[in-house]
Amino acid sequence: MEYLQCRVKEGTAQGKPRVYFTCHPADFERTFDRIRRDIFQSCDCAIYYTEDMRRIFSKEEQEMDLNRMNLFVIPVTSRLLKETNRAMDLDLPYAVAEKIPVLPIMLETGIEWLYSRPDRFGNLQYLDRCSRDATEIPYERKLKNYLDAALFSNELAEKIRGAFDGYIFLSYRKKDRRLANDLMRRIHSHTAFRDIAIWYDELLTPGEDYNAEILAALQKSAIFAVLVTPNLVGEKNYVQSTEYPDAQAAGKTVLAVEMEATDGQKLRELFPGVP
Numbered sequence: 001m002e003y004l005q006c007r008v009k010e011g012t013a014q015g016k017p018r019v020y021f022t023c024h025p026a027d028f029e030r031t032f033d034r035i036r037r038d039i040f041q042s043c044d045c046a047i048y049y050t051e052d053m054r055r056i057f058s059k060e061e062q063e064m065d066l067n068r069m070n071l072f073v074i075p076v077t078s079r080l081l082k083e084t085n086r087a088m089d090l091d092l093p094y095a096v097a098e099k100i101p102v103l104p105i106m107l108e109t110g111i112e113w114l115y116s117r118p119d120r121f122g123n124l125q126y127l128d129r130c131s132r133d134a135t136e137i138p139y140e141r142k143l144k145n146y147l148d149a150a151l152f153s154n155e156l157a158e159k160i161r162g163a164f165d166g167y168i169f170l171s172y173r174k175k176d177r178r179l180a181n182d183l184m185r186r187i188h189s190h191t192a193f194r195d196i197a198i199w200y201d202e203l204l205t206p207g208e209d210y211n212a213e214i215l216a217a218l219q220k221s222a223i224f225a226v227l228v229t230p231n232l233v234g235e236k237n238y239v240q241s242t243e244y245p246d247a248q249a250a251g252k253t254v255l256a257v258e259m260e261a262t263d264g265q266k267l268r269e270l271f272p273g274v275p
Helices: 023-043 058-063 078-082 084-098 139-151 155-162 174-189 210-219 238-249 266-272
Strands: 004-008 018-021 044-048 071-076 102-106 168-173 194-201 221-230 253-258
Touching: 023 044, 023 071, 023 078, 023 139, 071 084, 071 139, 078 084, 078 221, 084 102, 102 168, 168 210, 168 238, 174 194, 174 210, 174 221, 210 238, 221 238, 238 253
Parallel strands: 018 044, 018 071, 071 102, 168 194, 168 221, 221 253
Antiparallel strands: 004 044
């Protein structure tokens, strides 16, 4: 790995999980130290990168060095998505082909439409470092949770999952996240329901296909709970087009929870069979 530079939080890189950082060459100066600090606040790993982000790897270098990485981290900017560069055109496709986890970190707003194009990141979930939504799980906690899961043993996660008695899949519009948080607090405030795990979109894994992950979470859930507000029936949305039909197809028990007064007739028209 002589052509790769390495940074560690302390000590040496020996025995530490290997993270490969790649970006648009013009983004390196303003993104590397920022993302490096974020990662080191969350875990002790070795971060590898090239001094020249324009360097192209040979096939032998990919197989010998990049293939040893535990994770690829890619800061997402408009420049990355719009211009030809190694990170987007070579590193990302290689990681996907080799099934190496990818963590895209969104550093700009208003480029989600470009990010989700099939020839860019498609359905891969990202971490949003720009979000100022107080109802979301903070970026720092999401990053730590992801790195713990991606770089270290899954034994603890399995123990946590095993401690729960059941699963509820909570479906809602992002506009209603404040009400979703309120509903989850209400459920867990009851002693009988404290050991019920609630799955919702804040638990999506960055770098994974969110459609596949949502379907997997739905399949293992005992109850499909849909949060009902006027936002649910005001315009076409993912709950209506995908999550609710998938829940019906899987034969899940549906629990509709009206958190704000909503047009019942319109709700039944858009969600046939809703109880």
